[in-house]
Amino acid sequence: MPTLQIGRKEISYELRRSAEASERRITITPEHVEVLALTSDTDGDIAGFLERKRQWVFNTVREMELITAGRHAVPRFMTGSKIPFRGRKMSLTVRRSDGDHIEIAYRNGFIVDLPSWASRDADRLVSTELKLWMKQRVRRDVEHIAVDYRKRFNLAPRSIRVAEFVNGWGSCGPEGNVLINWQLIFAPRQVLEYVVVHELAHLRYRSHGPEFWRFLATVFPKYIGAKAWLDANDSSLSAEFLGR
Template sequence: MGVVRIGQTEVAFELRRSAAASERRITVTPGHVEVLVLTTDDDAEIDAFLTRKRQWLFNTLRELEAVVTKRAVVPRFMTGSKIPYRGRMAKLTVRRHDGPHIEIAFKNGFVVDLPTWVRGEDQDGIVATEIKLWLKRRVRRDVMEIAAAYRRRFDLKPRTIRVADMKTGWGACGPTGAILINWTLVFAPKAVLEYVVAHELVHLKVRSHGPDFWAALAEIMPAYHRAKAWLDLNQGALDDDFLTSAQGRRRVW
């Protein structure tokens, strides 16, 4: 641990060297400061970097303290909050960094890095928006990978397949073979998402929900019953109310 003095205040920080880093960086979360430096940096270069960033660090720490104090009663999109993802609640960590862009990653939980230009009063909305965009990108990737695997194995070829906001239902297969998948399935276990994709792919061959349909689904996904049971039980909880205004509950098929 190192210490940087800002006026009468001493700020402890964790120093981390990285051979992969191309530039130095400071990341701040409530109660923790990390300084990332290059492996070639000596003490003088590190001290000079911290001196240049001293005012930024002071302002960021003061802003984070104000945000934490203001939201201590009802925490939302701040460090320690929980975000539903693939059937479990993932921890959220919101950090401040000295880079120019908002960055988001998933590493045993969501990590959102916010630059200086994000004001404290705007944090909730910005973090919610970034997480929603990340979730939509991830579920699109998953759906395309699942559909590609079933196309190769079972020759099920939709005309198009698209992930979308759906007010009702988890998926749809149009008369021309265009398939829609509800993006909020990203909140369910991945096996449930696979079940919905497989369900709609089978409709390319069997349009109804009669015995022939369920037999065809069992051929390509023998364990679909478990995923269907999970969805039947938990469908009311799979919505984006925590990110946007309430839109009501969805029903499966």
């Protein structure tokens, strides 16, 4: 593994080249330093890039060492934390990045890249950005589900959007406006689909009479298992851990 010598300190790093990258990037966690380079970069290009970033690398590695040494005082949103997502607890990795913006990626776990300016209030920023990311993801999922059922069963609401509910998981107003609770992002996707389809079914049958449940079983045969999961886990689906 290559190393970067900064004064008396020798820092090992992993060099990764990417054909998809548009710019060079360094990310740092307590256990790992990764240098992302372009496929066209020469050794000289990479060496020059690291030279320009050497002070930032040194400061950030030192910061990570202090975090590791004081684990008892580490904020909630740190590398190794578990984040509920689609019915599972997924790992969180928080990295320091030399980029300009906070970036979130999901690859079998959450990866949050924090730029230097975000170091002072990192816990709150990670919380806020995760909440925004999850709201965007559930909006996308709801839109995809709604489009699918409109095409297959002609269930076309006047509007459908994601909202924050005090109580309940969804609603369908008398004019056909559907609302879905964004905190369903913490449930398995099939449960989210059940709630969306449940509200869409009210476009045909307003009450929860026998005809409604027969129709729901026709358009979403797996609804019984999804409904049972939601009934059993209703109280545990909350964004309180993300703060306000």
